[in-house]
């Protein structure tokens with residue numbers, strides 16, 4: 001690999017794993033020498049419609065010709081119409097704040113929850129990922145930083161649901177920190193990249209009770225789970241919980257445009273009628289993001305999507321039991337089109353790339369999150385190759 005003048009993320013730079021790509025089509029990346037690599041984790045979970053979706057591309061290119069850039073404060077038809085559409089998809093009343101990434105959605109959710117509640121602490125799980133941008137505000141020196149101090153000292157860790165299915169220890173933590181100090185509980189609805197952990201209903205019911213009894217806001221991070229990944233428009237629609245704030249990004253535009261959104265409930269929206277919302281960004285509600293989201297919402301509600309989704313889901317279900325029976329596998333967890341194969345010993349991403357498969361290998365977990373456009377036959381073939389790698393059949 002020749003030297004590259006840019007950083008590779010989340011790794012030391014010497015010998016970092018990279019892939020030399022010429023183009024992409026459907027569920028595949030295509031290398032310079034024409035090798036097709038099946039994208040089995042939808043890239044970083046965002047490329048749910050593959051890499052050459054004509055409708056999303058058309059929506060973006062059409063928008064480019066009409067209104068390619070818009071000042072954050074502008075009101076225009078697309079912004080009005082698509083925001084209403086997003087609220088309908090959420091099946092919640094309230095307001096939307098737009099961002100350009102998942103991390104930014106989470107940062108703004110934290111800021112809003114702290115400002116609204118007047119409290120500082122956020123409870124979050126250890127086994128979680130919410131984005132890379134923490135701390136930007138602690139460096140900010142002007143009036144915008146006033147309500148938003150360094151976060152780490154204000155974060156407390158919730159015990160894992162597996163070890164605390166009735167949230168008894170969780171409640172003890174709330175009492176220890178003091179409900180009067182806690183602005184919000186921030187949770188991935190289903191833990192995504194860190195192992196597809198689905199918390200039991202008993203735990204969610206306790207979280208719902210904490211919200212009611214202690215008046216703590218619930219922030220759900222739907223950056224991975226949103227826009228159909230778990231089989232419903234949003235993941236939380238499958239669990240007994242009503243959030244106050246929802247963070248969105250990734251599939252919101254199928255990954256074609258960096259974009260994100262934060263939903264807040266009506267009470268929070270009302271609060272900002274008089275209070276200054278000290279949140280904002282240059283590319284707020286970017287028209288290209290709105291145009292892409294508009295078509296994405298249509299796509300995940302189409303009968304064709306439902307048909308394909310069930311086929312892929314059934315295929316994953318079959319493979320879930322196949323993988324579970326392998327000696328090398330500790331556990332398989334699976335919901336919608338998201339699956340973690342927890343191995344006894346980790347296998348690096350490179351071993352799968354050698355079999356023309358791109359997937360996320362995170363610690364001991366292999367995360368499978370196929371594009372919604374992958375054919376079941378392609379999925380079957382790819383998972384057969386994954387099985388061979390796990391069984392060590394690719395050893396040269």
Ligand SMILES: Cc1ncc(COP(=O)(O)O)c(C=O)c1O
Pocket residue numbers: 044101102103104106129130131132188192193221222223224249250
């Ligand atoms: C659950 C979750 N939240 C937030 C983020 C951050 O999103 P972004 O990388 O777009 O900032 C990620 C990224 O993988 C994520 O998985």
